[in-house]
Amino acid sequence: MENYFNRIIELFVKSDVPPSSQADFYRWLAERKFSREKEDALRDLWEEMIEKRVDGSEISTDTWHSLADVYKKIRERQDNAHRKLLRSWQISAACLMIAFVSTLYFTHTSKREAADLIEKYVPVAGMEHLTLPDGTEVQMNSTATLLYPTEFTGKSRSVYLIGEANFKVARNEKMPFIVKSNDFQVTALGTEFNMRTYPGDSTLSATLLSGSVEVRCNNLTSAHTLKPSEQLTYNIFTKTESIDYPDLSEVTAWQRGELIFKSTSLGEIITVLERRYPYSFVYALNSLKEDKYTFRFKENTSLTEVMDIIVRVSGSIKYRIEDDKCYITSLK
Secondary structure (H helix, E strand, O other), rough: OOHHHHHHHHHHOOOOOOOHHOOOOOOOHHHHOOOOHHHHHHHHHHHHHHHHHOOOOOOEEEHHHHHHHHHHHHHHHHHHHOOOOOOOHHHHHHHHHHHHHHHHHHHHHHOOOOEEEOEOOOOOOOEEEEOOOOOEEEEEEEEEEEEEOHHHHHHHEEEEEEEEEEOOOOOOOOOOOOEEEOOOOOOOOOOOOOEEEOOOOOOOEEEEOOOOOOEEOOOOOOOEEEEOOOEEEEEEHHOOOOEEEEEEEHHHHHHHHOEEEEEHHHHHHHHHHHHHHHOOOEEOOOOOOEEEEEEEEEOOOOOOHHHHHHHHHHOEEEEEEOOOOEEEOOOO
């Protein structure tokens, strides 16, 4: 049975699989049945790539160290997600890991050199700004991860994102700038856009602030060209897409340290608070009501102030903070 799972994943990674088959594969990977066996198969494939690196791959040592760090963090976050029953985080991380391994496999087998990769992770409650090798400016939200090369070569400038970030892309018509995430991809030349692809969220989104971008979703089979002020939202569960005109000040509020929730459930609010504040939230997801709430909190609002308002408005929960944990329970 173990060889069966290894063989399926190996064939997917080492073959040129059409989009329709990719969709079937990701659905199979996301199923709860045999989840441990599938995770073990992913690990075995990663270890196989490490052995090939030792045997003389042209992929640089720094690149492998960067990817090893990414793999370690993904495994750690998978463990945390499993305890919180946020399985979609594990699914997205595993699918993104397959993208990494697939790229490395073809790089190794075709003997093409790969640029060194840098992995940037923003911790909980953090926010960071960085400038990429091409001059593109990126502002990253808390718990976001960005993987990018030390130098952009070839016909495009590709980076990988988990989480939320704002990109001010340096214009280069000969090398489109591509941000990839699980089942979601944004291509730009010289523009500014906000991209939100947090695992655990039901929707992924891209909002264009200026310029023009192409957004691909639904296993990259659906493409939309956005105009300024447009936002494409993709629901990963229903596979539906929509284009809206949101308030851009609300889209970029996180860059100013603000928290905005619009028609958001308590479970979704807590997920965002876990990224913003250095506390572990302890609660039973099935005990929270599905009512929707709208809140707006200014920069530097403490967790106590946030929770006091949420408790008062919802009227259905209570909380207490002890050390680095916030315990939330429903009112009987």
